[in-house]
Amino acid sequence: xxERAREVILLERPExxxxxxxxxxxxxxxxxxxxxxxxxHNTWLSLxxxxxxxxxxxxxxxxxxxxxxxxxxxxxxxxxxxxxxxxPVGTAVFSPRHGWRDAYVADAKELRALDxxxxxxxxxxxxxxxxGVTACAGIEAVLDPKPGxxxxxxGAAGAVGSVAVQLAKLRGARVIASAGSAEKGRWLTEELxxxxxxxxxxxxxxxxxxxxxxxxxxxxxxxxxxxxxxAAMDCMKxxxxxxxxxxxxxxxxxxxxxxxxxxxxxxxxGLTLEGFNAGLYxxxxxxxIAQLAGLLKAGDLIWRETVVDGFNSLVPAFCDLLRGGNTxxxxxxxx
Ligand SMILES: NC(=O)c1ccc[n+]([C@@H]2O[C@H](COP(=O)([O-])OP(=O)(O)OC[C@H]3O[C@@H](n4cnc5c(N)ncnc54)[C@H](OP(=O)(O)O)[C@@H]3O)[C@@H](O)[C@H]2O)c1
Numbered sequence: 001x002x003e004r005a006r007e008v009i010l011l012e013r014p015e016x017x018x019x020x021x022x023x024x025x026x027x028x029x030x031x032x033x034x035x036x037x038x039x040x041h042n043t044w045l046s047l048x049x050x051x052x053x054x055x056x057x058x059x060x061x062x063x064x065x066x067x068x069x070x071x072x073x074x075x076x077x078x079x080x081x082x083x084x085x086x087x088p089v090g091t092a093v094f095s096p097r098h099g100w101r102d103a104y105v106a107d108a109k110e111l112r113a114l115d116x117x118x119x120x121x122x123x124x125x126x127x128x129x130x131x132g133v134t135a136c137a138g139i140e141a142v143l144d145p146k147p148g149x150x151x152x153x154x155g156a157a158g159a160v161g162s163v164a165v166q167l168a169k170l171r172g173a174r175v176i177a178s179a180g181s182a183e184k185g186r187w188l189t190e191e192l193x194x195x196x197x198x199x200x201x202x203x204x205x206x207x208x209x210x211x212x213x214x215x216x217x218x219x220x221x222x223x224x225x226x227x228x229x230x231a232a233m234d235c236m237k238x239x240x241x242x243x244x245x246x247x248x249x250x251x252x253x254x255x256x257x258x259x260x261x262x263x264x265x266x267x268x269x270g271l272t273l274e275g276f277n278a279g280l281y282x283x284x285x286x287x288x289i290a291q292l293a294g295l296l297k298a299g300d301l302i303w304r305e306t307v308v309d310g311f312n313s314l315v316p317a318f319c320d321l322l323r324g325g326n327t328x329x330x331x332x333x334x335x
Pocket of ligand 1: 050131134157179180181200224245246247276279324326327329
């Protein structure tokens with residue numbers, strides 16, 4: 001038996017911040033299953049800032065999407081029909097690319113069966129997936145903070161940032177956290193343990209960093225790039241180290257790949273800027289995920305999600321993510 005699925009497609013390349021009219025919905029007839037294939041109904045869809053990058057025409061790790069093509073991304077779903085013995089009907093599965101649609105047919109080998117015992121299934125799109133691995137890699141492998149060091153995390157109330165803040169605190173660092181609202185600031189300081197908060201929308205970020213770290217910043221976990229990276233570089237100690245995780249402040253610009261305008265500061269101060277991504281830490285991922293699961297179980301880590309419901313919420317939620325509408329991980333739940 002075949003059935004229909006709805007998929008979100010790109011209609012127009014966004015100019016600046018994505019708007020609802022840049023996207024459309026396509027209905028497709030799913031093909032009958034071939035041997036080794038399964039049909040999946042998605043239950044959770046991930047929304048991530050990197051998706052903004054393949055909407056541009058610029059080449060990158062993910063090739064640019066053409067107009068009319070379906071967006072992709074992480075998804076968790078349930079197998080509803082199967083021609084693959086390893087994924088029987090009822091299996092919960094993760095796909096790194098079948099997001100932005102409510103159902104699909106795929107080869108079983110493209111998917112990963114999920115262990116429901118590890119925690120809520122949507123955690124595999126966040127703390128037990130890309131997000132957790134990224135936060136761990138940035139803190140544990142790249143920055144490796146020591147007690148008493150001053151560590152700045154930007155985008156701190158988001159998915160990666162909120163985990164990075166807590167991992168840095170667990171290692172005894174003094175954490176400066178920045179985000180875009182007073183409410184996010186209260187969460188960061190009162191619940192996640194950040195030592196100080198900067199609301200970059202209301203305060204002068206550079207001045208606040210100098211006030212909070214008059215002797216300079218040792219380590220910076222950069223989720224934002226642009227003005228945040230420049231302000232942090234100006235405030236780094238000699239020999240300071242920066243983990244380059246993302247540059248969301250630049251994703252709406254004509255050239256999100258541009259570097260900081262004060263790059264020469266790296267020479268003057270002997271800074272180390274180390275770019276990294278979760279894919280480079282695939283080998284360490286199982287260890288990181290076990291570590292995060294242990295922290296969650298012990299109550300030593302807070303994981304928060306912003307959940308919106310329904311297929312029609314996908315596009316508005318994506319636009320909202322890029323404007324700061326989420327605290328923690330942005331997810332769409334399908335029933
Ligand atoms: N290297 C990797 O492997 C990897 C993996 C995952 C994510 N990332 C990167 O890590 C960063 C965070 O990703 P995430 O998934 O955790 O997203 P997120 O932080 O949960 O959501 C994005 C947040 O960015 C903030 N933001 C938007 N525009 C901004 C601007 N112009 N200046 C400052 N902040 C802005 C918003 O919060 P405010 O209210 O604070 O503005 C928004 O909530 C992104 O740059 C992403 O591309 C990298």
